Amino acid sequence: MATDKLICDFSTPHCLDWYSVDDAVMGGESGSRFYRNPDSTGTFEGFLSTENSGGFASVRTFLPDRNYSDYAGIRLRVRGDGKRYSFRIRNDDRFDGIVYKNDFDTISGEWMEVSLPFSEFKAAFRGRTVEGTHPIDASNIVQIGILVSKKQVGSFTLTVDWIKAYTSGQ
Structure with a gap:
């Protein structure tokens, strides 16, 4: 049985190349x-x-290792600001x-672990849910990212300790 697989812990170069798409x-x-x-x-x-029909900010990165088919989902350890992130x-x-x-959702100033099962990810295109698409392909995860939106106007800060893939039953 597989154990958790570290995706990013920000101590190694392979997960430091994030770029903004706002x-x-x-x-x-x-x-x-x-x-x-x-x-x-x-x-x-x-x-x-x-303003000017805006309303989202995001960052993303490409993964060198893309096969997560032996895992049930993604787990993050984060400290947020009380806002909702995607x-x-x-x-x-x-x-x-x-x-x-x-x-x-995050709790302002508190570290928390968030588990996100692959089975609960929803397909979307430009902010709108898309029905009738195939489910996420965990064997080919090319990019990961974080987005804030939904009219949560103002400053935001989300600190991430690590991102892992976790196995079922955890």
Whole structure:
């Protein structure tokens, strides 16, 4: 039986190349960044604005190891700001297209572990749920990311200690 598989802990170079994709791509005014902290955590922070039809900020990275078919889902250890975030998975290397998302709430200032079963990820395209698509392909997870949206205007900060794939029964 497989054990947890570390995806990112921000202490090794393979998971440090995150880039922002914010609503500025469509004229919005939100902005975000992702950076590594001295304690080997990562922080996603920025400002969310709904001006000029905006309303989302996100970061993503490409994974060197893409087969997670022996796992049941993703687990993150995060310290949030009380806002709702969305963990995103892409089965391709495209900039746009179908993404699989699973939302989670945070408690301001508290570390917490969030478990996101692959079976509960929903297909979406540009913020809208897409019905009738095939389920997430855990054997080919190309990109992962984090997004904040839903008119949660203002500053946001989410610190991530690690991201792992977990096995069933955990």
